[in-house]
Amino acid sequence: xxxxxxxxxxxxxxxxxxxxxxxxxxxxxxxxxxxxxxxxxxxxxxxxxxxxxxxxxxxxxxxxxxxxxxxxxxxxxxxxxxxxxxxxxxxxxx
Amino acid sequence: xxxxxxxxxxxxxxxxxxxxxxxxxxxxxxxxxxxxxxxxxxxxxxxxxxxxxxxxxxxxxxxxxxxxxxxxxxxxxxxxxxxxxxxxxxxxxxxxxxxxxxxxxxxxxxxxxxxxxxxxxxxxxxxxxxxxxxxxxxxxxxxxxxxxxxxxxxxxxxxxxxxxxxxxxxxxxxxxxxxxxxxxxxxxxxxxxxxxxxxxxxxxxxxxxxxxxxxxxxxxxxxxxxxxxxxxxxxxxxxxxxxxxxxxxxxxxxxxxxxxxxxxxxxxxxxxxxxxxxxxxxxxxxxxxxxxxxxxxxxxxxxxxxxxxxxxxxxxxxxxxxxxxxxxxxxxxxxxxxxxxxxxxxxxxxxxxxxxxxxxxxxxxxxxxxxxxxxxxxxxxxxxxxxxxxxxxxxxxxxxxxxxxxxxxxxxxxxxxxxxxxxxxxxxxxxxxxxxxxxxxxxxxxxxxxxxxxxxxxxxxxxxxxxxxxx
Numbered sequence: 001x002x003x004x005x006x007x008x009x010x011x012x013x014x015x016x017x018x019x020x021x022x023x024x025x026x027x028x029x030x031x032x033x034x035x036x037x038x039x040x041x042x043x044x045x046x047x048x049x050x051x052x053x054x055x056x057x058x059x060x061x062x063x064x065x066x067x068x069x070x071x072x073x074x075x076x077x078x079x080x081x082x083x084x085x086x087x088x089x090x091x092x093x094x
Numbered sequence: 095x096x097x098x099x100x101x102x103x104x105x106x107x108x109x110x111x112x113x114x115x116x117x118x119x120x121x122x123x124x125x126x127x128x129x130x131x132x133x134x135x136x137x138x139x140x141x142x143x144x145x146x147x148x149x150x151x152x153x154x155x156x157x158x159x160x161x162x163x164x165x166x167x168x169x170x171x172x173x174x175x176x177x178x179x180x181x182x183x184x185x186x187x188x189x190x191x192x193x194x195x196x197x198x199x200x201x202x203x204x205x206x207x208x209x210x211x212x213x214x215x216x217x218x219x220x221x222x223x224x225x226x227x228x229x230x231x232x233x234x235x236x237x238x239x240x241x242x243x244x245x246x247x248x249x250x251x252x253x254x255x256x257x258x259x260x261x262x263x264x265x266x267x268x269x270x271x272x273x274x275x276x277x278x279x280x281x282x283x284x285x286x287x288x289x290x291x292x293x294x295x296x297x298x299x300x301x302x303x304x305x306x307x308x309x310x311x312x313x314x315x316x317x318x319x320x321x322x323x324x325x326x327x328x329x330x331x332x333x334x335x336x337x338x339x340x341x342x343x344x345x346x347x348x349x350x351x352x353x354x355x356x357x358x359x360x361x362x363x364x365x366x367x368x369x370x371x372x373x374x375x376x377x378x379x380x381x382x383x384x385x386x387x388x389x390x391x392x393x394x395x396x397x398x399x400x401x402x403x404x405x406x407x408x409x410x411x412x413x414x415x416x417x418x419x420x421x422x423x424x425x426x427x428x429x430x431x432x433x434x435x436x437x438x439x440x441x442x443x444x445x446x447x448x449x450x451x452x453x454x455x456x457x458x459x460x461x462x463x464x465x466x467x468x469x470x471x472x473x474x475x476x477x478x479x480x481x482x483x484x485x486x487x488x489x490x491x492x493x494x495x496x497x498x499x500x501x502x503x504x505x506x507x508x509x510x511x512x513x514x515x516x517x518x519x520x521x522x523x524x525x526x527x528x529x530x531x532x533x534x535x536x537x538x539x540x541x542x543x544x545x546x547x548x549x550x551x552x553x554x555x556x557x558x559x560x561x562x563x564x565x
Contacts, residue, residue: 040463
């Protein structure tokens with residue numbers, strides 16, 4: 001059974017913020033779903049786990065001229081734009 | 095009116111594409127206060143597209159296959175220059191920078207796109223109640239849900255706000271709302287319709303599928319949107335061909351999975367499905383019982399795979415590349431957490447479940463095992479299809495349920511998908527055809543065929559449609 005500590009760890013991995021009250025609710029909800037998932041314990045893994053839905057096909061790695069202003073449109077989705085660069089906060093401590 | 099009627103009418107100048115578009119937009123105005131199928135109505139674009147069709151007609155050029163056909167798009171499908179929210183506050187201000195491949199194909203075919211429809215947030219749900227922008231109401235009975243996650247799409251067709259719609263089906267999200275709203279909805283074989291420009295939920299399960307008032311209208315849309323796309327690495331070389339004739343009932347060997355009629359199925363749904371099977375049998379079809387023993391594990395496997403792929407696909411929503419940036423002076427992790435606070439409860443739950451299922455120590459027990467079930471399920475279907483040429487059964491164990499009834503109970507909502515997830519897990523196509531209703535609550539029958547047999551799927555569905563109409 002998943003513990004609150006595990007839930008807090010998973011939240012950190014997933015970058016999901018859980019307030020104190022929320023940890024309890026989330027733990028209950030996850031427990032009931034994971035309880036349902038326990039039906040999977042009857043299954044023995046025999047095959048290569050990755051069942052492909054089909055064949056992946058690529059296309060030629062060629063640079064294509066796109067229309068004027070397209071890159072601007074794509075970048076404009078970000079609210080943290082400086083010129084044509086997206087600004088993020090520092091990832092690592094110095 | 096059907097697509098065929100529209101082609102006739104435009105050719106004979108009985109009406110213009112502009113008149114059709116205006117009628118659709120007018121209808122949207124009167125229905126929306128009750129139904130709330132749309133998140134965005136694209137009136138100007140629609141009229142411009144209709145004008146292009148009328149220009150083609152006045153130039154006496156050949157009419158493209160969907161000329162003048164009003165169409166809505168689930169708000170997970172990118173339409174250039176128009177807001178695309180995926181039903182989420184995370185993308186509240188996101189404007190699509192390009193058209194999804196299916197959209198450019200619709201446009202080339204002369205379709206008139208009237209708007210973007212409501213959906214459960216990021217496709218997670220079976221009722222459209224998890225939309226960040228309010229639920230959609232079932233046009234047949236306003237106090238019940240339209241189904242989900244493509245509830246807005248199904249409702250827009252059922253309310254006659256547009257003739258057809260494109261939804262997206264990951265675990266039943268086209269077939270279920272089609273059944274609940276009394277319209278036709280289809281999920282194609284995985285790989286036959288491009289996913290380029292579709293906001294991803296679970297990449298090994300997602301497929302775009304059409305809604306229509308008739309099987310043939312769905313088929314005509316599928317004909318246009320299907321086919322290889324180099325922009326989608328999972329897209330398959332596939333060509334549909336001509337419109338199919340209805341199958342002769344005696345040619346049908348219908349397999350009915352016994353696991354789909356087990357405990358949990360509402361007896362009222364069971365009755366309507368059995369009546370339909372009786373009608374088919376009376377018309378000469380053979381009905382045999384088949385077994386899909388992995389059905390019980392299939393739903394659990396589906397939710398493991400769905401949530402795992404979701405946790406990965408939604409990692410990109412950091413609030414930095416897409417909208418909503420908060421203060422940048424906190425640590426990177428804190429910034430991400432703050433930005434992702436806008437996700438609704440169901441999205442948060444599924445991200446948590448998926449992250450857990452993929453985490454060290456649990457990956458084998460959950461994700462790997464779920465993939466094994468996928469293989470077992472494929473074997474089940476292969477065996478069933480050696481005994482029957484099509485499979486039929488209910489779409490969901492439940493009748494369309496009242497708004498609010500299942501919203502706070504995640505597991506209860508997951509059970510709604512019991513019979514639809516197997517088609518997504520295995521990649522086979524499925525369709526829901528309306529066959530009756532109880533107290534204004536529509537019921538659809540689900541038909542499934544082996545991979546790439548959409549022709550058989552549509553022709554069988556037409557047979558069912560005819561038989562149900564004949565009284």
